[in-house]
Amino acid sequence: MRYPDLHMIIDGEKISAGHRTTHRVVNPATGETLGDLPLADAADLDRALDTAQRGFKLWRESTAQERAAVLQGAARLMMERQEALARVATMEEGKTLAEARIEVLMNVGLFNFYAGEAQRIYGRQLVRSGGMRSTVMYEPVGPVAAFSPWNFPLGNPGRKLGAPIAAGCSVILKSAEETPASALGVLQCLLDAGLPKEVAQAVFGVPDQVSRHLLASPIIRKLSFTGSTVVGKHLAKLAADDMKRTTMELGGHGPVLVFDDADVDTVLATVVGQKYRNAGQVCVSPTRFIVQESVFEKFRDGFIERASQIRVGNGLDEGTQMGPMANPRRPDAMERLIGDAVARGARLGTGGERIGNQGFFYAPSVVSEVPLDAEIMNEEPFGPVAIINPFGRVEDMIAEANRLPYGLAAYAWTQNAPLQRRLMREVETGMLGINTSMIGGADAPFGGVKWSGHGHEDGPEGLHACLVAKAVHEG
Ligand code: NAD
Secondary structure (H helix, E strand, C coil): CCCCCCCEEECCEEECCCCCCEEEEECCCCCCEEEEEECCCHHHHHHHHHHHHHHHHHHCCCCHHHHHHHHHHHHHHHHHCHHHHHHHHHHHHCCCHHHHHHHHHHHHHHHHHHHHHHHHCCCEEEECHHHCEEEEEEEECCCEEEEECCCCCCHHHHHHHHHHHHHCCCEEEEECCCCHHHHHHHHHHHHHCCCCCCCEEECCCCHHHHHHHHHHCCCCCEEEEECCHHHHHHHHHHHHCCCCEEEEECCCCEEEEECCCCCHHHHHHHHHHHHHHHHHCCCCCEEEEEEEHHHHHHHHHHHHHHHHCCCECCCCCCCCCECCCCCCHHHHHHHHHHHHHHHCCCEEEECCCECCCCCCCECCEEEECCCCCCHHHCCCCCCCEEEEEEECCHHHHHHHHCCCCEECEEEEECCCHHHHHHHHHHCCCCEEEECCCCCCCCCCCECCEECCEECCECHHHHHHCCEEEEEEEEC
16 A cells, blocks of 8 residues: 655645655654655644634534534544555554554544534533523633644544544644654544534644644644653643643553452463553553562563563564554663663563664563662653562552652552452552553543643543533523
8 A cells, every 4th residue: 555645734725845844754664764744834833723713613603413423424434444544554653453453443433422422512500599590501612732642643633633523623733743644544534524624634843843833822722732741741831821721641651560369361461462562652551560479470470471472573464463663762762771770680581672673673571670760660661661570568569559750540450359449549540440451442531640641531521621611690
């Protein structure tokens, strides 16, 4: 399949490079150039802002049924185009085709869910004494500036577009310059399903220039960002200057508590695959395995054995279980973090090296008995490495889970019901999986606490994040 031509979509017009500077998009499995992406200049961004303002005036007047019809139509088109969308995502990001196909299904589920939720944006009426009454209305917040990263090239743009469109907002999407064709593919499904061209647009550019330009404009009323905590804090400060609403999905450092009553083989059968999904470049990836001493050795050795058998290759090839990392920054980070851990006395169980001399491959890796001051214990690795450490007491395990300023996803494996309830209360996290790695779903809120961000995507919460309440009191 040929990789598509790259463009921006502003006011419905496909904008190709012309006089603009471009960004080279690379296949991470081969290092080959896929295409050249036009980057927006200030005039492009001003045009997108003007269009978003018109788009909001238009779309806020749409009926819930009209919004639902567009979202359902886009979901149908994504299903029809599943294979083409998935192939493009794999070419740009490296993940296996099977994972890319699942991303399409996630978007289909989310758009269908929000088609329903759009029709359930209820207000309420309050009866007061003396014939007075008050009305609580929910209105769309306004034009949204949305920034999505490269690790879920289809799913992240789907999340950035679905809820605002269901709520009646317009959106300017800047997805990652590394994976533009996937984002364009998702937006095109919405436009082909009848979304007015002013309502959703796609721009690309130098990230800091685009975000500063859009967030400086009073037209934008909400910032939605998924990415690293350091960039999230920077953008939240820019948004604060104009009191824009924010939804921030930031990094994590997923603790996995494995207690002594857990069946080690059952846990391994789930968590090893989960760890190396998308080469570990997942914000809810399980990262710090906090394992009770009596099962520690069996767990560590079983993990190493399974990790060393993973078939690494081009995501387009049948039988590949893990693809390359998405960009050259990630294997560099793996080398630094694993090298530092080993230098401080950690045990390298498997991996710890690049694979081949083309693309950005890094071996599935396991480090254990890692000291707490190692960089990898404190910085999100965002790569194919599991950290496995032994602990004795339950309170120490919970303390380790809560030690970092992150709190996105946490996991626990135990059949002990009172302990499960204690974990539900005490683990500082936005999402907790107990005896499961499945923590998402179109109908459930996805988001974190502490430095992992605030606000939610998905679920009714994700829709409400795009609405503002207005209370009207009548005498
Ligand atoms: P990065 O922090 O430079 O970029 C992360 C994302 O933010 C990218 O999509 C990038 O285009 C965007 N970005 C960067 N600066 C921006 C700005 N000033 N304005 C708007 N957008 C901006 O890091 P990276 O090297 O691309 O990724 C590495 C780290 O990012 C990882 O270690 C991980 O912590 C984090 N990350 C998190 C997620 C997530 O799902 N939460 C996804 C991707 C990356």
